[in-house]
Amino acid sequence: MNLSSMDFTVLNITETRLSAKWDLSIRIPGDLSGYYICLQGDVQTSLLYKNVTLATSSPQKYYNLQPGWPQLLMVSALVSDEDISGSIGKNIVEDIKNQKEVQFESRFSLTDCREETIGVINYACREVTLRFEPGSEMKAKVFGKHPKCKRFFLDHQ
Structure with missing residues (x-):
């Protein structure tokens, strides 16, 4: 499983805050569709910066995965300046302005x-x-x- 693409579009930026739109495409291998991952269900994603969750998308429905075929699921979320403010926001803004790049992690869940x-x-x-x-x-x-992307287990699993 991997991320096929991730786009991050800054909507508003100050010295310590920013709001953005975050889009990602998740490639689902064909051998997971239908047995592990439901052919219809929900996908929910989270965006992390240095192990701090910045935003979690609302659950988004997907339909008609085809068993045995690799497919893409697309998810979007808005990240508000309330989500990215203070020292985290300042660090991200500095990465953007000084290095012209930023590093994020993602997590997602799919219906089992x-x-x-x-x-x-x-x-x-x-x-x-x-x-x-x-x-x-x-x-x-x-x-x-x-x-x-690798499967991980929460404490209650």
């Missing part, structure tokens, strides 16, 4: 179709570097390798 489970499968994706377009502090895309 196996019997006797808690109903979701959780995945954590390695840190990804998002580089801003030349001359811009507004739009960033994945730079380098697309991160792999």
